[in-house]
Amino acid sequence: MKALVHKNQKGLSGLVYTEFEEKGPKPGEVRIKLITAGLNHRDLFVMERHQPSDPPLIIGSDGAGIVEAVGEGVNNVIVGNEVIINPGIGWKEKSDAPPEGFEILGLPFHGTFAEKVTVPAENAVPKPAHLTWEEAGVLSLAALTAFRALFTRGRLKEHQRVLIPGIGSGVATFLLQFAKAVNAEVYVTSRSEEKGQRARKLGAVQAINSNEDWNRQLDNQKMDLVIESVGAATFNKSLNQLRTGGTIVTFGASAGDQIQLDLRKFFYGQYSFFGTTMGSSEEFTEMIQFINKHKIRPIVDKMFDLNQFEHAFERLNKAEQFGKIGFRINSLSD
Known part of the structure; x- marks a missing residue:
C-alpha cells in the first residue's frame, strides 16, 4: 500500500x-480502508520526536x-462499516489525566x-451520518481536544463568556462551534482580519486584533473562561482578560512554552488553571453525541492528495489555514 513514511x-x-x-488485523483489531485523513500540528511534532535510528513510521x-477486515473476537464492528478513528489508545474512562500507557x-x-x-476495534467509531468524508476524516483529534478543554476542564455553561486566542486552527474552530452550540458568548483574537471576519460569520461576538490592546478592544469585558493554545506570546494577555474566579485552560504552546507568572495577582484573582490534552474514549463518545445533536460540521480548509503532502505541511507551517487541512486517500470506487 502507499503511505507517508x-x-x-x-x-x-x-x-x-x-x-x-x-x-x-490481529485479534481485537480491524483494518480500515481510509477515504480521508486529517493533518494536525502533532504531525509536525512527531517528525521531530521520531529519531532517524527508529524504525520507519507511518504518521x-x-x-x-x-x-475491510476484522480480527478474531471482534463483534462490535463488521466489514463494510463506515467509521471514523478515535486516535487515542488506552484511555477509556473520563479522568483528571490519562492513565500510564496512553498513546496516540x-x-x-x-x-x-x-x-x-x-x-x-473499539477505536473504530460509526461515522456521523450528516458528515461528508472530508469532514469525517479531519474530525477526531482536534474536536476531542476542544471538547475536553471546554466541557470537562473548563466546565463551560450557557451564556458564559469564553475567549479563544489565535482563531484559525482546527481546534480553535471547533472551540468556537462547540461553545456557540451551548449558547456561550464567544470572543476570539487573530492577527488576520480575514480570519476574524470568518470567525464572526461562525457566530463570534467579537474578533479583536491580537497585536493591539486586548482590554481596550474588549471594552474592559472580562471572561469566564479562556482556552489558551498559543503559549507564551499571549498567555498573560489571556490571563488579564479573565474575571475574578475565572478559569484558564491550556493545551498548546506553539508560540513558546516559558512564561513569567505574577503569583500574587493569580491567587488574589482566585483563578483556576488547567492543562489538557486529547481526551478519553468516554469523552469521545460524548463528543460524537454532541456533534450529532447539534449537527456540527468541521470547518475544512483545504484537501490535498496524499502525494501532495509537502504543500499541505507548508500551509500548516505558515498558519495559512482556517479550520482543518486534510488528505484525500482512496475513492469509494477503489
Missing part, C-alpha cells in the same frame, strides 16, 4: 510517499474510512497517512 532524518525532510507493507492520527495513533503506532490502517 517518516525515516532516516528528523523533520519534514525525512517524510517520503512510498510503498509500505500491508498487515492484516497521522485522524482518519475515516470503511472497515501516529507515534509509536503506525498512523493514518496511508491507504489502510489497523486499529483496535
